[in-house]
Amino acid sequence: MIQSFTRRPVLGLVLAGFAALLIGAAPSAQAPIVLAAASLQESLTAAADAWAKAGHPRPVISFAASSTLARQVEAGAPGDLFASADEDWMDALAAKALLATGTRADLVGNRLVVVEPGGRHSAIPAGGVRLARILSAGPLAMADPDSVPAGKYGKTALEKLGAWTAVAPKVARAENVRAALALVERGAAPFGIVYLTDAKASSKVRVAGVFPPTSHPPILYPIARLARSTNPEAEGFRRFLLSPRGRAIFARFGFTAPGRQR
Structure with a gap:
């Protein structure tokens, strides 16, 4: 979860x-x-x-x-x-x-996390329909899931948790994980998937959820x-x-x- x-x-x-x-x-x-x-x-x-x-x-x-x-x-x-x-x-x-x-x-x-703009306090569910509904409500910032590691890990995790099909059309693809983080920092995306270390490097976002290690290959x-x-x-x-x-x-x-x- x-x-x-x-x-x-x-x-x-x-x-x-x-x-x-x-x-x-x-x-x-x-x-x-x-x-x-x-x-x-x-x-x-x-x-x-x-x-x-x-x-x-x-x-x-x-x-x-x-x-x-x-x-x-x-x-x-x-x-x-x-x-x-x-x-x-x-x-x-x-x-x-x-x-x-x-x-x-x-x-x-590293670890994989969901971040949101600082000041918000979303509760990220364990997976499935509720997770898909929350993350697909607006743009989801991710590094390109077809080629960039952070995006590939994120896609795999969402697939494992049963949310990728609903979320995929709303993904805002970034050229790298820091570009995805920047979208959340600017408020251009309500959520983003980044590494835990990226989240720690920014004072403008908070970690809303941590993906279980079993949902993706070891980072x-x-x-x-x-x-x-x-x-x-x-x-x-x-x-x-x-x-x-x-x-x-x-x-x-x-x-x-x-x-x-x-």
């Missing part, structure tokens, strides 16, 4: 954006480039700051939907590390031999070094993120540490 809880971009433009990113990264030519899921924004930024304070070049981080980033890697965009919000997009790169052998590991875990964020990376700092930063100190940073932002290596 859902528990109450209080408290295809155009390739040319994508590559041009990366060129601008690299220009902005000068003069530190050794700074590794990290392609990371949008939901890692605050935590990975904090980790990059900690790494820089230890005397390393500060990593340059590009945040976007995992699907967008994986397609960029496939298209040849520059990058050293990839942190995905699900295993599917990492699997897709592995299948094309785009990951450095032996560097893939599960970085963190795991794998990280790997890209096969074409030659930056010596990349592997060091990857290992730092997986270290106890790195995991403590993610835990501070509400992530869990699965600790499973492969």
